[in-house]
Amino acid sequence: xxxxxxxxxxxxxxxxxxRRFFEETLCKNxxxxxxxxxxxxxxxxxxxxxxxxxxxxxxxxxLFEAVLRVFxxxxxxxxxxxEKDMDAIARTVREYVPPFLSGKKTFKVEAKRSDKTFPxxxxxxxxxxxxxxxxxxxxxxxxxxxxxxxxxxEIREMGxxxxxxxxxxxxxxxxxxxxxxxxxxxxxxxxxVAGYMxxxxxxxxxxxxxxxxxxxxxxxxxxxxxxxRIVAQYAGSFPVHVVSLTHIQEELVKNCQEDYFTLVLxxxxxxxxxxLAHSLGCGGLITGESLGQVASQTMQALGVTDPVATLPxxxxxxxxxxxxxxxxxxxxxxxxxxxxxxxxxxxxxTPKHPRTRPELSRVLEQQNRLDFEALVxxxxxxMQTVRVKNEP
Ligand code: ATP
Ligand code: MG
Numbered sequence: 001x002x003x004x005x006x007x008x009x010x011x012x013x014x015x016x017x018x019r020r021f022f023e024e025t026l027c028k029n030x031x032x033x034x035x036x037x038x039x040x041x042x043x044x045x046x047x048x049x050x051x052x053x054x055x056x057x058x059x060x061x062x063l064f065e066a067v068l069r070v071f072x073x074x075x076x077x078x079x080x081x082x083e084k085d086m087d088a089i090a091r092t093v094r095e096y097v098p099p100f101l102s103g104k105k106t107f108k109v110e111a112k113r114s115d116k117t118f119p120x121x122x123x124x125x126x127x128x129x130x131x132x133x134x135x136x137x138x139x140x141x142x143x144x145x146x147x148x149x150x151x152x153x154e155i156r157e158m159g160x161x162x163x164x165x166x167x168x169x170x171x172x173x174x175x176x177x178x179x180x181x182x183x184x185x186x187x188x189x190x191x192x193v194a195g196y197m198x199x200x201x202x203x204x205x206x207x208x209x210x211x212x213x214x215x216x217x218x219x220x221x222x223x224x225x226x227x228x229r230i231v232a233q234y235a236g237s238f239p240v241h242v243v244s245l246t247h248i249q250e251e252l253v254k255n256c257q258e259d260y261f262t263l264v265l266x267x268x269x270x271x272x273x274x275x276l277a278h279s280l281g282c283g284g285l286i287t288g289e290s291l292g293q294v295a296s297q298t299m300q301a302l303g304v305t306d307p308v309a310t311l312p313x314x315x316x317x318x319x320x321x322x323x324x325x326x327x328x329x330x331x332x333x334x335x336x337x338x339x340x341x342x343x344x345x346x347x348x349x350t351p352k353h354p355r356t357r358p359e360l361s362r363v364l365e366q367q368n369r370l371d372f373e374a375l376v377x378x379x380x381x382x383m384q385t386v387r388v389k390n391e392p
Contacts, residue, residue, distance in 0.1 A: 002081045181198060237387065264366050
């Protein structure tokens with residue numbers, strides 16, 4: 001018996017003239033994600049995408065898990081496929097549906113006939129297949145109002161599809177349909193969630209991570225790359241550009257007032273990220289701040305670091321509580337990695353009493369004690385790039 005995945009597209013259905021571009025991007029993303037699980041044919045048709053294995057070798061369980069993480073799909077059904085013939089459909093139902101009926105008391109059959117040349121109409125198909133299920137499972141009852149399980153029979157152009165309902169997909173829009181942005185990725189809880197949320201809107205990610213070796217360790221960097229790999233299971237593969245802030249931080253310690261360290265350092269981070277984003281063709285920056293969460297995330301603190309960026313800064317976590325951000329982190333699988341206790345460049349040389357209501361003029365005065373431009377350029381010159389893959 002042949003099994004396929006039937007994926008229901010989300011918002012892309014609404015996109016009028018762009019619909020083809022959205023569908024093609026979605027199919028391309030699915031083909032790429034499906035590669036580790038075998039050889040498949042991926043076709044878009046009537047607001048659904050069908051993923052069919054080309055041989056008997058395919059890992060359908062692995063494929064299913066991966067496809068649930070592809071943005072642009074709102075629901076996924078695992079279906080048995082057979083010829084458009086009532087005997088073949090009855091045979092397939094007897095063979096395919098028992099696992100979905102175990103422990104259930106009531107059911108109903110819903111039929112849909114998009115191929116109008118099929119001789120029976122939808123109610124007739126549902127009635128006949130309902131009879132087949134009852135005959136094979138005499139303890140079951142039909143309940144059309146509130147059944148424990150709904151069996152679907154869909155007569156489509158390519159064949160008859162039988163399934164027992166839909167699993168929720170990742171939603172959002174296909175990655176690659178909404179531009180490219182640079183994620184400032186730390187080892188914390190918030191920035192991986194921020195990257196996930198913006199990628200969900202169809203944005204292709206690039207990431208920059210700031211380290212402060214030897215004050216931060218190789219293990220701390222590994223942790224960040226691991227977080228990037230988990231985000232890539234949704235966002236697709238993306239490069240992580242690693243930039244060292246060591247020299248900048250050493251200069252800050254020597255020349256600037258302690259309570260301004262963090263703010264001036266954040267201006268460096270924004271400047272470096274902004275310049276890097278332009279060179280990579282990104283249209284925006286992504287960060288993980290939540291308003292008021294820490295001293296550097298008050299409105300005033302954001303007000304003195306934000307103006308450094310010439311590109312829009314997307315902060316999807318800005319209105320979320322920590323608990324809400326953690327919920328997303330747990331759901332996407334980054335939480336356990338994020339809470340591993342490794343140091344971050346922002347936590348080495350942290351001032352004891354950071355400024356929570358800084359004034360821009362004072363911050364600039366501190367910043368200008370150093371050669372800002374030269375230090376930004378030096379940091380970019382020493383950048384290294386690691387490409388993370390979305391392998392399961
Ligand atoms: P996170 O949980 O994302 O680390 P946080 O609550 O620790 O956030 P901050 O340390 O103030 O907050 O950082 C705010 C944002 O700045 C982060 O969400 C991230 O986007 C960026 N950022 C912080 N540290 C780094 C770093 N080492 N490399 C890249 N970006 C960073
Ligand atoms: Mg952090």
